[in-house]
Amino acid sequence: MDRPEQTLSAVLDAGELLLTSGAEAARVEDTMRRLARAYGFVRADVLTITASMAVTVRTADDQVITQTRRILRRGTDMRCIEAVNELSRKVCVNPIPPEELHARLEAIRTAPDKLRCRLPLAYLITSGSFAVFFGGTWRDGIAAMLCSVLLYVIGVLGDRISLQPLVLTMVSSAAMCAAAALTVKTGMGQNLDYIIIGNIMLLIPGIPFVNSMRDIFVGDTITGLLSAFEAVLRALAIAAGCALVLMQTGGGAV
Incomplete structure (x- = not known):
């Protein structure tokens, strides 16, 4: 050879x-x-x-x-x-x-994405749909969609400057919660919790967690545990970002 x-x-x-x-x-x-x-x-x-x-x-x-x-x-x-x-x-x-x-x-x-609008459109549909699905009003759905635009922009900027993933997740979560609180305060949205839930669905590390379970089941225990631990850390980063903002705004009372 x-x-x-x-x-x-x-x-x-x-x-x-x-x-x-x-x-x-x-x-x-x-x-x-x-x-x-x-x-x-x-x-x-x-x-x-x-x-x-x-x-x-x-x-x-x-x-x-x-x-x-x-x-x-x-x-x-x-x-x-x-x-x-x-x-x-x-x-x-x-x-x-x-x-x-x-x-x-x-x-x-x-290779460039031939459908560049696909990802931002997915952000809009996912956030708005989940906000309404979990019990929010149509106004909450629109507010969640507006907040998802901020999430998308932060994600793009974070990738460009190679921001550490956990830090990026925490910053995205905090910014999204602040934007959600602002929409409720201005009367655009009605229920802060549903708006936040709709956008949190965009941040949850679902695929890494599922992959970790699959790795464990097929015998790659070390890799699976590392991936699962990383997914848990990202979930904690989401919670920490939201908590930092909600403690300042008094929770759901804005």
Whole structure:
């Protein structure tokens, strides 16, 4: 095999893109093992946790290579996960040069969203719908939708400056609660609790928590516990952000 180190690096690129896009550890490890076998490695041992990946492979001439990759930030991007899965299936059937695999993965990572309005529209619909679903009025739904715009803007700005996720969650929660209190104070909204609930649904780490349970069930106990603990920390950050504002406004009495 020519340039096994470069080949393994390309395999790690695929795993990193999956993990940073919100894929569960079992999917990441399985994809990397399949790609490694497709490129001729006789054995591949993969360890993936929330913040790191380590891969050790053995070549046909009994050469052992180990590479690691530090994971600093993770999010949720089903578009990337689907694209990488499709690419990996094609590569397993018909392997391509590692340079081309790296280029295609980079194209997936940097590909612009063709429907840029999709995410802000989802924010509006989700917040407004849940505010009404839990018992709020139509005015509460509109107020929740306005607050979700602030959440979206803060999320975009936080990603641009690489703000630490827990800090970003707390800041988003506090700003959203302040905006919700303002809508009630000005008469735009009626029920502060329903407006806040509608927007909290946007911040709850549902996918990371579900992935952590799946990792635990399939035997990746360490990864699952780390992911579950991270989800709990994010939930606490949401509560802390809301509490900081509500204590200043006197709770529901605004």
